Amino acid sequence: MELQIEDSILVRDYISGDEMALEKLILKHNQRLSSFIYSKVLNRDITEDIFQDTFIKVIKTLKKGNYSEEGKFLPWVMRIAHNLIIDHFRRNKRMPRFEGSEDFNIFSVLGDDKLNAEKQLIKDQIDSDLTMLIEELPDDQKEVLMMRIYRDMSFKEISENTGVSINTALGRMRYALINLRKIIEKNNIVLTN
């Protein structure tokens, strides 16, 4: 039967500088502590993380000389683990995490509005083509169209800016669009994504 060294002796030896004593402590309580953590979190990876964090706190406290030996090393370590488990659940509650499975992919219901790289390239090309087509328009129509579409101005603002009536501005916009369509049709240009 293997002789179990008392925790208090191992702790004393570790504080004195014997790193082997720490190894004996960890190995002695590994299963008990890991099983306790696992029984709460039911996940191996999280169990290992909490186990690690628990012993990091233990190591720091012992090395700083902040531990007072009262024969309760294991209950103390279990309490640290217990508090870390609570912290883990509080964190997860604040930031719920969804893990997909083989049968269900969350992205089938959650959409992403952003264009993918290919569609973004096509859109950029269309924007560039459209800018060149607008340059083909007569100046007065081009001016109204640019103000309306690119500067988001109202026709009232456009008429004040250009010194013409609102009706004239509206008419120039209408002809701008008609002429743009004619140019597109004449040159068989495709401007869709």
Place this chain on the structure above:
Amino acid sequence: MEKIYPEYKDRCKLIKTSPEKVSFLLKYSQSLNIVKHKKFTFENNLN
């Protein structure tokens, strides 16, 4: 005699943390150096 089964079988599972994790903790302990100066405590990890 009625057999009683735990609702969550996994809660009774006995597991151990991996040797790699234990090894990491030992190395961490070896590298940790505590320096106290007046009322300040500094934790250093020496490589």
